[in-house]
Amino acid sequence: MRxxxxxxxxxxxxxxxxxxxxxxxxIPWLPDPASEQADRxxxxxxxVTTICxxxxxxxxxxxxxxxxxxxxxxDDDSDGPPTHGxxxxxxxxxxxxxxxxxxxxxxxxxxxxxxxxxxxxSAAGARDPLKPLIVKVTAQQFAWLxxxxxxxxxxxxxxxxxxxxxxxxxLKSLDVIHSFWVPEFGQKQDAVPGLDTHVVVTPKRLGTFPxxxxxxxxxxxxxxxxxxxxxxxxxxxxxxxxxxxAAGGGASGSATASGKTVFVNNGCNGCHTFEPxxxxxxxxxxxxxxxALARKAGKPLDAFxxxxxxxxSAYVEPGYPNAMPGTFASLPKEQLDALVKYLSGGKG
Amino acid sequence: MTETVVGFHxxxxxxxxxxxxxxxxxxxxxxxxxxxxxLWMTPLFFGIGAGLVVLIRWLEGWHxxxxxxxxxxxxxxxxxxxxxxxxxxxxxxxRYASGAPTRPEDHSGHxxxxxxxxxxxxxxxxxxxxxxxxxxxxxxxxxxxxxxxxRAELARPGMQFVDNQTFNGLFSVHAALMIFLxxxxxxxxxxxxxxxxMLGAPDMAFPRLNALxxxxxxxxxxxxxxxxxxxxxxxxxxxxxxxxxxxxxxxGNTFFSMAVQWAGASSIMTAxxxxxxxxxxxAPGMTFWRMPLLVWANFTTSLLxxxxxxxxxxxxxxxxxxxxxxxxxxxxxAGGYPLGYxxxxxxxxxxAVYIMMLPGFGIASEVISVMARKPIxxxxxxxxxxxxxxILGFSVWAxxxxxxxxxxWLRVPMMVTSMVIAVPTGIKVFSWLATLWEGxxxxxxxxxxxxxxxxxxxxxGLSGIYLAAVPIDIHTSDTYFVVAHIHYVLFxxxxxxxxxxxxxxxxxxxxxxxxxxxxxxxxxxxxxxxxLTFFPMHWLGIQGMPRRVADYAPRFxxxxxxxxxxxxxxxxxxxxxxxNMVKSWRFGPTAPxxxxxxxxxxxxxxxxxxxxxxxxxxxxxxxxxxxxxPGARHGVxxxxxxxxxxxxxxx
Numbered sequence: 001m002r003x004x005x006x007x008x009x010x011x012x013x014x015x016x017x018x019x020x021x022x023x024x025x026x027i028p029w030l031p032d033p034a035s036e037q038a039d040r041x042x043x044x045x046x047x048v049t050t051i052c053x054x055x056x057x058x059x060x061x062x063x064x065x066x067x068x069x070x071x072x073x074x075d076d077d078s079d080g081p082p083t084h085g086x087x088x089x090x091x092x093x094x095x096x097x098x099x100x101x102x103x104x105x106x107x108x109x110x111x112x113x114x115x116x117x118x119x120x121x122s123a124a125g126a127r128d129p130l131k132p133l134i135v136k137v138t139a140q141q142f143a144w145l146x147x148x149x150x151x152x153x154x155x156x157x158x159x160x161x162x163x164x165x166x167x168x169x170x171l172k173s174l175d176v177i178h179s180f181w182v183p184e185f186g187q188k189q190d191a192v193p194g195l196d197t198h199v200v201v202t203p204k205r206l207g208t209f210p211x212x213x214x215x216x217x218x219x220x221x222x223x224x225x226x227x228x229x230x231x232x233x234x235x236x237x238x239x240x241x242x243x244x245x246a247a248g249g250g251a252s253g254s255a256t257a258s259g260k261t262v263f264v265n266n267g268c269n270g271c272h273t274f275e276p277x278x279x280x281x282x283x284x285x286x287x288x289x290x291x292a293l294a295r296k297a298g299k300p301l302d303a304f305x306x307x308x309x310x311x312x313s314a315y316v317e318p319g320y321p322n323a324m325p326g327t328f329a330s331l332p333k334e335q336l337d338a339l340v341k342y343l344s345g346g347k348g
Numbered sequence: 349m350t351e352t353v354v355g356f357h358x359x360x361x362x363x364x365x366x367x368x369x370x371x372x373x374x375x376x377x378x379x380x381x382x383x384x385x386x387l388w389m390t391p392l393f394f395g396i397g398a399g400l401v402v403l404i405r406w407l408e409g410w411h412x413x414x415x416x417x418x419x420x421x422x423x424x425x426x427x428x429x430x431x432x433x434x435x436x437x438x439x440x441x442x443r444y445a446s447g448a449p450t451r452p453e454d455h456s457g458h459x460x461x462x463x464x465x466x467x468x469x470x471x472x473x474x475x476x477x478x479x480x481x482x483x484x485x486x487x488x489x490x491x492x493x494x495x496x497x498x499r500a501e502l503a504r505p506g507m508q509f510v511d512n513q514t515f516n517g518l519f520s521v522h523a524a525l526m527i528f529l530x531x532x533x534x535x536x537x538x539x540x541x542x543x544x545x546m547l548g549a550p551d552m553a554f555p556r557l558n559a560l561x562x563x564x565x566x567x568x569x570x571x572x573x574x575x576x577x578x579x580x581x582x583x584x585x586x587x588x589x590x591x592x593x594x595x596x597x598x599x600g601n602t603f604f605s606m607a608v609q610w611a612g613a614s615s616i617m618t619a620x621x622x623x624x625x626x627x628x629x630x631a632p633g634m635t636f637w638r639m640p641l642l643v644w645a646n647f648t649t650s651l652l653x654x655x656x657x658x659x660x661x662x663x664x665x666x667x668x669x670x671x672x673x674x675x676x677x678x679x680x681x682a683g684g685y686p687l688g689y690x691x692x693x694x695x696x697x698x699x700a701v702y703i704m705m706l707p708g709f710g711i712a713s714e715v716i717s718v719m720a721r722k723p724i725x726x727x728x729x730x731x732x733x734x735x736x737x738x739i740l741g742f743s744v745w746a747x748x749x750x751x752x753x754x755x756x757w758l759r760v761p762m763m764v765t766s767m768v769i770a771v772p773t774g775i776k777v778f779s780w781l782a783t784l785w786e787g788x789x790x791x792x793x794x795x796x797x798x799x800x801x802x803x804x805x806x807x808x809g810l811s812g813i814y815l816a817a818v819p820i821d822i823h824t825s826d827t828y829f830v831v832a833h834i835h836y837v838l839f840x841x842x843x844x845x846x847x848x849x850x851x852x853x854x855x856x857x858x859x860x861x862x863x864x865x866x867x868x869x870x871x872x873x874x875x876x877x878x879x880l881t882f883f884p885m886h887w888l889g890i891q892g893m894p895r896r897v898a899d900y901a902p903r904f905x906x907x908x909x910x911x912x913x914x915x916x917x918x919x920x921x922x923x924x925x926x927x928n929m930v931k932s933w934r935f936g937p938t939a940p941x942x943x944x945x946x947x948x949x950x951x952x953x954x955x956x957x958x959x960x961x962x963x964x965x966x967x968x969x970x971x972x973x974x975x976x977x978p979g980a981r982h983g984v985x986x987x988x989x990x991x992x993x994x995x996x997x998x999x
Contacts (some may be wrong), residue, residue: 029890041819048817052810059806062781063799072721072788077945079976080722080787090726093778094771101767101813108817109760115819116756176593177686179751179826183892186823188751192687193592194680197753210901214826214894216586218593219512222897283512321513321580322598 009065016064017057024049031183034205034230037115038186044104044111051100115187118200119166132166132200135159139171139178139191141325142220142283143267144211154243157264159211159228162236166202174327179215182228190215203230219323220271220283259342262335266328274343284324285317287343293317305340381436382468393430397422417599420578421672424606428567436469437560458555459959469563471555472959473544476562478857480537481850483562484530485929487569489922491525494518496919503912505902515898517582517600521572524587524604527704528611529569531842535707536618538849539646541857543622545950545957546640548631548966548983553624561617568611575603586896588697589663591678591689595670602671605664612657615703619653622646631949631983633968637731638982640948640972641724644731645710648738652699652706655742660696663689690752694745702741704838706734708845709776712798715848716780718946719795720787723973725779733772740769750821759818766816773809777802792944793867797848800875804840808833811886826896829889835882847874847925854932855939859956862936866928870921877918884911947982948972 033039070080118132136147137159146159161167171180173191180199181188184207189199213224231239260277263269269279274287285293294304297315307314309331312324331339372380379385398419405413432438443450458472459465466479498518501509510518544552552558575582580598583589587604594601626647630639639647666677666689676682678689717724724730746754746762780802789795811833814820824830847870854862884907889895893904900908942951949966950957966983974980 027887029887031891038823041823044817044819045814048814048820052813056806056810059777059781060803063784063803066781066784066787066789067791067799070720070784070787070789072790074790076788078721078788080720082723082974082976082980083725083782083786084723085726085729086782089782090729090775090779094775097774098768098771101770104813104817105760105764105767108763108819111819112759115822176596177590177752181826181892181894183823183890186819188822188825190751190753192753194684194686195753210892212892212894216516216590216593216896219516221516222512222899282507323513 012061013057016060020053034184036202040111041186132168134168137169137171140174141218142224142270144226151240151244161203161230162233169199171197175325176217177215178213178217181212181214184209259338262339305343386431386434389434390430393426397426421602469559471559473552477537477541484534487525487529491522494522499912499915503909505905513581516584531704534846548949549629550960552621554621561614564610564614568607571607575600592686594667605668608664612661615653616657619650622650631966638971641713642710645706648734649706652703656696656699663692694748698745699741704842708842711845711849715794715798717973718944719790720784721975722787725782733775736772763818794848794852796871797844801844808836827889828885828893831895832882832885855943856955858933860936861939862932863928870924873921880914881918949983
């Protein structure tokens with residue numbers, strides 16, 4: 001190779017490397033991280049990106065240089081030099097990528113181990129109720145429910161988390177496979193029926209972020225979203241204790257279970273429209289029209305609602321898929337009663 | 349080897365001199381294999397299937413006795429059998445097995461004299477290759493249209509044109525058709541046409557099996573498309589059909605489970621055929637180290653197919669049994685194991701990625717070497733790296749399951765093996781680049797697509813590194829980042845090489861030249877449209893847009909609109925391709941035998957080749973890529989046989 005061509009090749013490489021680096025740096029690729037885990041994931045991301053930019057620049061420079069320099073004229077019938085290979089070069093491009101992917105693997109494995117790590121309550125912090133915080137995440141078609149075992153099993157349809165506290169999210173699914181993801185946390189984990197899975201998140205930034213289901217789970221998959229709010233520690237404790245007393249009251253006198261709470265906690269709003277609950281789902285029938293639907297089915301309103309919850313396949317409104325999960329048959333009787341009452345128009 | 353050769357020459361002589369059997373007349377026409385017999389045997393087998401169901405249900409006292417969904421499930425096996433029996437797919441074997449005298453082979457089912465010969469059981473690998481390619485392009489267009497509907501729905505957030513079940517069906521059928529009815533069989537089609545010619549063989553090893561494996565394909569495709577017509581809509585659990593969702597899907601899901609069986613059987617039979625052909629039917633002198641890299645690629649691909657495909661067949665049978673027979677393979681309440689599905693499924697479906705990629709590597713090697721007028725750089729390492737990918741490909745399946753809830757310790761080993769696959773893949777890319785270096789590069793359309801493939805595949809490969817790194821994968825899995833990645837690999841990789849292959853061998857297959865200007869236009873529209881469509885998806889995924897959703901957060905609206913518009917342009921570029929193919933096939937200028945001045949054997953015979961490929965058996969004397977080596981030959985024919993000493997030493 002002549003020196004001139006080496007210079008040109010290097011220039012092209014710098015050009016493409018610079019271009020790729022500009023694309024990588026000028027576009028905000030990553031969500032603004034809101035957890036310590038996301039910070040570490042971002043580190044791996046940039047580590048890989050640096051290597052990828054170098055490889056991309058090399059390949060692009062060689063291709064473009066070849067296209068410009070080795071283009072044959074249409075009437076050129078000659079052949080190129082009969083180079084069959086070059087052992088040294090072949091060893092280099094086997095060994096260098098091997099080293100690079102080994103480096104990426106090591107960095108990834110270290111970060112993975114740290115992201116999975118759940119700091120246990122030390123002896124000193126044993127009394128701290130927040131270290132670590134356990135939240136049970138229940139996924140079902142098509143809603144999330146978050147339960148706080150340390151606070152009387154208080155439940156919420158949005159995930160509230162204290163700042164700077166490691167949280168162990170214990171996932172379970174009631175029907176099909178779902179996947180819990182908060183892009184700003186960087187962490188994701190499938191909820192598999194019959195399997196206990198978990199994921200660790202340590203929020204580091206206040207704010208409200210989307211919770212998204214990323215595993216195709218049926219008709220309402222796209223709308224299986226919720227929110228997570230990271231709160232200051234004190235605010236969280238205030239909120240959680242309030243929930244605890246409310247839940248405690250509910251547990252002792254469940255007759256007072258609010259129909260609206262049952263409606264929201266079971267994710268009915270994911271699929272149905274129901275104005276009193278502010279729900280606007282369109283997967284299933286519009287529940288504001290329940291009396292008309294019951295008349296069409298030829299059943300008394302209350303019995304119709306109850307049957308449709310417990311055994312949804314018994315009667316399916318024409319034009320809608322037979323897609324409602326059968327899991328609601330297991331609702332406690334008080335909750336079911338409250339829900340039926342709420343939906344039939346009585347104040348639950 | 350020589351015996352086979354002599355035998356085939358005798359047959360050929362017969363075929364030339366014996367008058368073809370007179371066409372049957374009157375009622376006998378109903379009994380002769382063909383569409384007429386299929387027309388009555390298909391309903392007959394429908395009756396048999398329905399009758400069996402009714403009889404069993406009546407004997408067991410199950411009500412209702414006539415159950416549409418059960419009958420449909422059974423008919424997905426019996427109807428195609430009736431059609432295949434009618435059209436003549438089993439005639440020879442049925443006669444043989446039942447002790448009836450088999451018809452002496454008169455080669456009336458070989459070669460194509462009119463367009464009608466493409467619409468019947470034909471045992472000529474060249475006819476079958478074209479049958480494959482035309483059929484797969486039909487399904488490619490259908491699957492592409494489904495993608496256009498999908499992008500129309502995704503142009504705005506919220507729901508506009510279709511409901512959720514239909515949308516889920518759109519992307520499921522789109523992916524299933526593209527994978528099982530386009531990419532995999534299109535490579536099988538190109539291989540079918542080219543491999544025997546490259547080997548110097550008169551045909552594939554098992555021509556009747558070859559014919560049968562083609563006719564399974566339209567059955568699988570029609571089954572997938574017709575699932576749109578059944579109550580409850582098409583299969584809508586993704587092409588991955590994950591349990592437990594798939595177990596609770598409407599009837600359409602069975603159409604996926606069964607279509608995969610038919611397409612998979614077709615794949616396996618073709619792969620066996622390739623293996624036996626490559627191992628036993630190489631021309632004299634064609635050692636393994638003298639085989640063109642496309643042959644190597646098909647050899648490794650076929651090994652992958654025969655080993656891996658039974659796993660997806662199993663996974664789909666399990667799902668279907670859970671749905672239809674109420675078994676509990678994946679029902680956790682009865683001791684089933686939902687993750688088991690994913691392990692079995694990906695044990696096929698990751699190797700399937702290489703099934704969809706290795707033949708493309710082969711095509712790229714052929715095109716780049718010929719059009720850069722240089723020997724392929726590091727030929728042996730290129731072949732060895734194919735074998736390395738074959739072996740490593742079986743050790744990486746669980747990288748699709750980093751967030752699935754499998755044993756946590758399994759993640760790091762699977763990451764390491766996935767990373768290691770980058771090494772042989774990198775060897776191939778660098779070797780293609782080194783082949784270009786100091787070449788005399790001719791930018792014909794196949795070369796544009798081959799270079800487009802190398803550059804796009806590099807991007808797809810690099811995004812694969814991100815996905816192999818577990819922490820990044822945890823963030824990006826099941827998002828649009830994955831959608832972008834697989835399209836850079838399967839569109840920028842597989843589809844570009846399929847286009848390269850079609851343009852490259854178009855003169856050989858049709859005897860006509862394609863329109864070079866339209867070909868270049870097609871490439872640039874596809875290349876630009878492809879990047880505008882799929883590159884922004886990386887950003888969407890990292891930022892938080894999950895895949896397989898009809899509705900998404902409003903902040904992604906503008907970019908999705910942009911992607912949809914770009915995708916419509918990308919879709920329209922296919923029209924240029926179709927127009928070029930149809931126009932050139934009918935009206936194109938006659939192609940010379942060897943328009944690319946290639947050394948491989950298929951270019952040493954006329955375009956299109958004679959019915960039995962070679963009028964005399966070639967003698968292979970050197971490696972296939974000796975461009976620039978003075979006096980080097982790959983194959984010579986009897987009249988000009990050279991001595992072995994003259995061959996060019998293998999590097």
